[in-house]
Amino acid sequence: MSADLEAVASVGVNAALAAGATDAEAFVEQGVEREIRVYEGAVESLTDAARRGIGVRAFADGRAGYAYGTDIGDAGIEEVARAARAAAEVADEDPYVGLPDETGATEVAPLRSPEIGEWTTERKVDLAIAAERAARAHAGVGQVEQVVYADADGSRALASSRGFSGSFETSAAWAYASALAGDGADRMTGIGLGIGRGPEDLDPEQIGGEAATRALAQVGARPVASRRCPVVLDPFVAASFVGFIGAMLSADAVQRGRSLFADREGDEIAGEPLRLADDGTAREGPATAPFDGEGCPRRRVPLIDGGRLVGFLYDSRTARRAGRATTASAERPSYRSPPAVGTSNLVIEPGPAPLEDLVARAADGLYVMGVVGLHSGVNPVSGTFSVGATGRLIERGELADPVREVTIASDLVSMLRSVQAVGSEARWVPFGGSVHAAPMLLGEMAVSGL
Amino acid sequence: MTLLDPELAGPVLARALRRGGDVAELYVEARHGFALSLDDERVERPQSGDEVGASVRLISGDAAYFGHVDGLREDDLLRIADSVAGALAAGDERASDDGIRLTAAHPSSRHPVETPPQEVDAARKADLLRACDATARAAGVAVSQVSAGYAEERRAVQVFNSDGLAAADDRTRVRLAVQVVARRGEVVETGSETRGGHGGLELLAEDAVRDVAADAARKALTMLDARAAPSGRMPVVVGNGFGGVLLHEAVGHGLEADAVQKNTSIYAGRLGERIAPALVTAYDDGSRTGAWGSDGIDDEGTPTQRTTIIEDGRLTSYLYDRVRARRDDVPSTGNGRRESFRDLPIPRMTNTFFAPGEGSPEALISDTQRGLYAVSFGGGQVDPATGDFVFGVSEGYLIEDGRVTAPVRGATLVGNGLEALRAIDGIADDLEIGTGYCGKDGQRVPAGVGQPHVRLRELTVGGTAA
Known part of the structure; x- marks a missing residue:
């Protein structure tokens, strides 16, 4: 099936060249998706979707234009190719745009679950209902707001006028449960989630149990007095922050003057225990692929090592501009957008100590289990932030009363520098992109409450 | 421009209902988009897109079965109709031709477009x-x-x-x-x-x-x-236009009937109750001419309308799509919206705003001894189950002795929707509606957020000043 898609992509490339492009690239996607939402033991909605489309990037006179469409018949492709060529006319000339000089593919572990095609809808519904039941089984969980199961199974192909042609099959499945515990104004939400290549990777007991445990841990939460104290981030929260930092390590953000880390390569920007890489080939990484959105072979790119900033993420354009090599970081979330520099799988290297030890080291502080307002609360230029937080107090080295309606404030640079330890409980989290996250102990942060 | 003939729509719907179900719906869409950006003095990223597709939804009791496909090929449409019919657990096979009579529907614009x-x-x-x-x-x-x-x-x-x-x-x-x-x-x-x-x-x-x-x-x-923002509880004057994001997040989402029916909203069971001072009236209006969140009909075919959600401080209506309206035995309020044919319609706000009052914004400020003037927000988030919210203030000033003084950075507003509503003690006359995007259940739709200047008697400001 994916070989057929390569043929479709090459039709796109040729059509763009025929429309007057000097270089062209086409990306084709095809697949099926399923989403199941259950509520109170019954299916609330079930979605069955077929998706296909093509996106063409056309280059002419140092300009690039992009167009996409849902018709992958020859006439539809020609129209898209012409629109891409016409769009290129509008752009200003850019000496760095163009296709990558070197392309290829990396050998990666199979990206498609061998079982995904065999699971019936009924089995998937049962999995979601089992997660709901697992959450409800915890005393104190009044309601399970929603359980969502979703999967996708499909192929992608990319071809370019410089001779690249490649394709791969990929699948993904994830499920999440949202449980409510407590009454009235004391009611708190907890989220549990699982992610994998196929439904067989999801454990409904873990997903439902996690939602319940997280909700119950926060029942009765109250604001606390303002303080400056050590903070432990749980993996969900650590992932959200690291996602923000990953975005700032894009060479595009650096070159556009939108990164706090421009001109900081080689500098110590974080606490020594922090090691961060972007790994487009990670074995279980949700974003793993043999090549990036421009046909460059995926790899592991170290970003922060021993607290030092060791590199940025490049696509071919930003690499050309910086006089570097691409790191194969051209991302394509779908055929509806052109490739752009971004993170694939951000990997925080887990530390030796468990969460318990991080909490003990914090002694008196705050364990943060959830943040709200991160996207609006972080100034992307200065890095200062102030976000709402929920979690638990840490007293005498142990988790104590639940806390809500407080804000934590700092700036990303100070926060990175204050990393004192990374915990050992690492897992894939779909927050902040795709992040292999672990808990983190931060030396100090401003908590404002009452 | 006609996308799909009713001659084809009828058989697709009949096919979807073949094994039972209450209502079947066919949604057809063609969209064209063009976008362009400028950065570093250079025009770049010209992008054009054309998508055509359709979805079939089968409603049976409290469940919805849904399928969508790119393109409008007859065999594809019949295939997804079969797929949703097949998702219905049991049910006897019915004749697939029990005559659903449909008229033609020609897309035309209900809002003026002078220069396409x-x-x-x-x-x-x-x-x-x-x-x-x-x-x-x-x-x-x-x-x-x-x-x-x-x-x-x-x-x-x-x-x-x-x-x-x-x-x-x-x-x-x-x-x-x-x-x-x-x-x-x-x-x-x-x-x-x-x-x-x-x-x-x-x-x-x-x-x-x-x-x-x-x-x-x-x-x-x-x-x-700007200097560091103060922390603590103080009066807050919220700016007009985008300041309405507070209403959108902390109140509006809680009025969407899906949250209400699941009892995950603090506004559930409160219809008719006084939830705000008498000076507060608020609307959701998807019919407002030319407004960002307006449409002619919602994405289930219900004409858009102006719904009074708060009248003189009393909670008067939730926001309904067809499925939730049927459950409460009320008419849809025209709030069944979807991002595209790839999405199920769900209750969504259109343009949501506080009705203007009588005073001037200057009067609200001069009436405030010491407080925060929050002109605009970077955005915000709310937990619908508790109504707790946090908003980052992207442009804010101190109010000292009834005058706007120094700009402040790093302020956040932290509070609770119901509390904030109750704290309103002044609404000015300068209504303005801003152009936002609202995300819910993975769907992003244009939403108009707006209000005149509004003053809250007291709210927690999380600042960065010592």
């Missing part, structure tokens, strides 16, 4: 962006970077259902967004502003475009002189 953007040369859109760049850079030497984005979209939709509904709409939207970075020494600040609506390029006339760029630049430059 597709008919304007792309080079002129690039010039709009260049004008933004020039205006913003002329605003001050500290302006170090300008980026701007232009986007247009046309969506033609048709909705058919097995109750005999055949409806259509033709929607055109344009939007311009400008972001300005100002730098003085180590201090860096940003300011952003947007303009747009349901309409054509007439909404982005040259002077309007200059205003947007100048406003974004003024915000960034002003914030260069």
Whole structure:
């Protein structure tokens, strides 16, 4: 099936060249998706979707234009190719745009679950209902707001006028449960989630149990007095922050003057225990692929090592501009957008100590289990932030009363520098992109409450 | 422009209902989009897209079965109808031709579009962006970077259902967004502003475009002189226009009938109750002419309308789509919206705003001894189950002795929706509606957020000052 898609992509490339492009690239996607939402033991909605489309990037006179469409018949492709060529006319000339000089593919572990095609809808519904039941089984969980199961199974192909042609099959499945515990104004939400290549990777007991445990841990939460104290981030929260930092390590953000880390390569920007890489080939990484959105072979790119900033993420354009090599970081979330520099799988290297030890080291502080307002609360230029937080107090080295309606404030640079330890409980989290996250102990942060 | 013949829609719906179910619906859409951006004084990323597709929804009791497909091929449409029928657990096979009679539905625009953007040369859109760049850079030497984005979209939709509904709409939207970075020494600040609506390029006339760029630049430059925000409880005057995001997040989402029926909203069971002082009235109005969140019909074919959600402090209505309306035995309020044919319609706000009061914004300020003037927010988030919210203030000032004084940075508003409503003690007369995007269940739809200047007697401000 994916070989057929390569043929479709090459039709796109040729059509763009025929429309007057000097270089062209086409990306084709095809697949099926399923989403199941259950509520109170019954299916609330079930979605069955077929998706296909093509996106063409056309280059002419140092300009690039992009167009996409849902018709992958020859006439539809020609129209898209012409629109891409016409769009290129509008752009200003850019000496760095163009296709990558070197392309290829990396050998990666199979990206498609061998079982995904065999699971019936009924089995998937049962999995979601089992997660709901697992959450409800915890005393104190009044309601399970929603359980969502979703999967996708499909192929992608990319071809370019410089001779690249490649394709791969990929699948993904994830499920999440949202449980409510407590009454009235004391009611708190907890989220549990699982992610994998196929439904067989999801454990409904873990997903439902996690939602319940997280909700119950926060029942009765109250604001606390303002303080400056050590903070432990749980993996969900650590992932959200690291996602923000990953975005700032894009060479595009650096070159556009939108990164706090421009001109900081080689500098110590974080606490020594922090090691961060972007790994487009990670074995279980949700974003793993043999090549990036421009046909460059995926790899592991170290970003922060021993607290030092060791590199940025490049696509071919930003690499050309910086006089570097691409790191194969051209991302394509779908055929509806052109490739752009971004993170694939951000990997925080887990530390030796468990969460318990991080909490003990914090002694008196705050364990943060959830943040709200991160996207609006972080100034992307200065890095200062102030976000709402929920979690638990840490007293005498142990988790104590639940806390809500407080804000934590700092700036990303100070926060990175204050990393004192990374915990050992690492897992894939779909927050902040795709992040292999672990808990983190931060030396100090401003908590404002009452 | 006709997308799909009713002659084909009828058999698709009958096929979907073949094994039972209450209502079947066919939603058809063709969309064309064009976007362009400017960064670092260069026009870049020209992008055009064309998508055509359809979805079939089968409602049976409290469940919805849904399928969608790219393209409008007859065999594909019948295949997804089969797939949703097959998802229904049991049920006897019915004759697939029990005569669903449908009329033709021709998409036409219910909101004025004087200058259809597709008919304007792309080079002129690039010039709009260049004008933004020039205006913003002329605003001050500290302006170090300008980026701007232009986007247009046309969506033609048709909705058919097995109750005999055949409806259509033709929607055109344009939007311009400008972001300005100002730098003085180590201090860096940003300011952003947007303009747009349901309409054509007439909404982005040259002077309007200059205003947007100048406003974004003024915000960034002003914030260069900001000091750390204070912390604690204090009166807060919230700016008009985008200040309405507070109402949208902390109240509006809680009124969406899906949250209410699941009892995950603090507003559940409170219809008729006084939840705010008598001076507070608020609407959700998807029919407001040319407004960003307006449409002719919602995405289930219900005509859009003005719904009074709070009247003189009393909670008067929730926001319904068809499924939730049926459950409460009330008519839909025309709030069944979806991002595209790939999504299930769910209750969503359209344009949500506080009705204007009588005083001037200046009077609200001069009436405040000491407090925070929150002009605009970077956005916000709320937990619907508790109503707890947090909003980052992107442009804020101190109010001292009834006057707006120093700009402050890093302020957040922390509170609870019901508490905040109760704390309203002043509403000015200067209603304005901003162009936002609202995300829910993975679907992003245009939503108008707005209000006149509003004062809250007391709210927690999370600041960074010691």
